[in-house]
Amino acid sequence: MTTIYDISKETGFSPTTVSKALNDYPDISNRTKQIILNKARELGYIPNSHARILITKKSWTIGVLFDEKLNIGIKHPFFNSIIESFKKSIESRGYDLLFISKDIGGRKISYLDHCKIRGVDGVIIISSDFENSEIQELIDSNIPCVLIDVESDKASTVHSDNLQGCFLGVEYLYSLGHRKIAHIHGKLDTYAGHVRKNGYIKAMEKFNLEKKDEYIVDGGYFSFDGGYKAMKKLLELDEIPTAVFVAGDYMAIGAISAITENGLKVPDDISIIGYDDIEHCKYTTPKLTTIRQNTELIGENAADVLINSIDKKNARTSVIVPVELVIRNSCKAVK
Structure with missing residues (x-):
């Protein structure tokens, strides 16, 4: 298995520099990072998740809380498209997604407890019922959250105009x-x-x-x-x-x-x-x-806002995404 020492030997950078580049530390230049990341991919480097958590103090896991009243679930094309866009943006930065439920191993728990047990770094919340007490409990916690398709004075939000x-x-x-x-x-x-x-x-x-x-x-x-x-x-x-x-x-x-x-x-x-x-x-x-x-822009903005919140780069943020009229055949001028 390829290690950071193998990458160090191949690139000429120290093991410390290699480790920082692989974990996206800001004190490493983009050029150095790119050289190291390219060599890591070439050598088939797979990071050790436990070591990564110890080094970065992150779980590199984002929770997805999806709860709606339409009884369509994640199959709903609007929400599905947002989650797909969010997923691509988050995964490109090295994060995994975890769907948050109120059940672990058959035992009923709250959304907040689930997030704590799994140690997620942040949560994207897509819900038609933001007044739900358990969702409010999560929003009020110290876990970074971004809410989709709603306005809030408690957490960051991304929604259309x-x-x-x-x-x-x-x-x-x-x-x-x-x-x-x-x-x-x-x-x-x-x-x-x-x-x-x-x-x-x-x-x-x-x-x-x-x-x-x-x-x-x-x-x-x-x-x-x-x-x-x-x-x-x-x-x-x-x-x-x-x-x-x-x-x-x-x-x-x-x-x-x-x-x-x-x-x-x-x-x-x-x-x-x-x-x-x-x-x-x-x-x-x-x-x-x-x-x-x-939906693509909503998902991308949600990822940006949540990552910045996790990295303590911003306070509560509200992003409003533009909409557009798509004219097809279901409207006609009045005679």
Whole structure:
């Protein structure tokens, strides 16, 4: 097995310099680090994890706490994409990921206890229930945390510019001549549901459009069924909206299904805009116009923020990631 002494002999650098380069110490120049890292890869060097922990005082393990109410789990394309991006960025810096549960060996424990037992250096938290007492306990601890898709005054956060996303959606519908614009929102006990509903209201006010209470419908926890049922309610109104801004793509796809089932067409009769730009949007009929969240950038920023927090390079940080309108075929100008 290759050792640091073998690398030292091959490169001409001292064992101490080699060790510091392999463990990313700041007092080693980038050129020296690159020479040593290249030689380490060439020789097939595999670091001893226990020695690495003793030297760096880190476990080199990041916890992933994923908890949502959609009952889709990690298969949800939006969250899955964020975790994949985060994983690539974290692993490129030598960290492993560990999913945090409330169970070790069949014994129920708290999230915080699990993190302490495993000795994680930090945690990325993706949850639709940040008021959960056990999640709050972890956030309040001295373990560095970064929260995804939420705002917080207790921990670092990374989330999309939801207000701008709502403005872009309503602005586009307005530009097409729509004035009767409804909104299907997610559950208001979720950050996305709450902030996007407020964003819709502010955007309607910006364009001096009438906000009708009956045009604002709860779509539940961002599911297909929730969007379907919410759209059914809108279709029962005496004055049906000409367009609907929906706070999530799954709900938007459900809304399209309800409209089609009712004998109407999207976008000929009703225009629909979703939110997230999940992969499914490209394959719906019609293809869904939506607000794209940059999941790759969210994951990369989350990794940067968390690593800086672990290395004590920053205090609490909030990163807002830009969004963009993706125009496809589900919207049409009013005649």
